[in-house]
Amino acid sequence: MTRRFAVTNTSSGPQRITLSVGPAQITGNEFVPSDDPQANELPEWVTVNRRTFVAPPDSTTELRATVAVPPDASRGERYGAIWAAVASRQKDRQGTEVEQVNRVGIRIYLDVGPGGDPPSDFGIGDLVPGRTDTGDPVVRATVHNTGERALDMTGKLWLSDGPGGLTAGPFPAQLGTTVPIGGSAQVQVPLDRQLPNGPWRVRLRLESGRIHREATGTLTFPDGRNAWGAPASADGSRRWVLLLAGLAALLLAVLPFVVSPTLRARVRRQFASR
Structure with missing residues (x-):
């Protein structure tokens, strides 16, 4: 299996780029590189057609990554990243040379198993309105991973039918939430400080790849700081379904x-x- 990707040098000078593959893990609902370089087999299975090259200023270089999984590989999902690193040497206050390395990466989700891709799915729990310690309104939702793949959540939230017929949004959900298989995680959507308490009709749409789910209801933000209100009440259609x-x-x-x-x-x- 081969995949194409690109490395872009946005600086005004040439940069020597070094490429590598490393394992990763999901810790605290975050996708992070593993401290153990042998945490899984991805560094052995994934190769890049160029390990190092000099990127001209303001340029984009296309590369290829090849994934070769041996026939006897055990089933399960592996996480990793393809890293592009730039190293530079600088002197500290004592005159000692210190090497500084900056790197960016592309995530790898590789599932080994019989048949096609395992199913991905998730559910959205209650939508809870609140205010941060600075008084800004926020909506929090719990995502439950009911599928067989780890999920990277993105999403947007809309408010409508507010006081005086106000509408607001879409507001982007905070990125960086990764939900492991069988796990749960909180997704927060920060909102505009000028929004009145409500009540509001709320619609939250979350996505992971091609899978998307929505949750709707009516909510009111609490007064004060660092406080959480009652969960959003279900829409009429949902109440009829429950009834x-x-x-x-x-x-x-x-x-x-x-x-x-x-x-x-x-x-x-x-x-x-x-």
């Missing part, structure tokens, strides 16, 4: 008691006829 589901469950629970007398009478007649 119908509850009625269906109640009907299933009552049905045996309605049918049972008839069955008992039928059984009695059968025994009586014998």
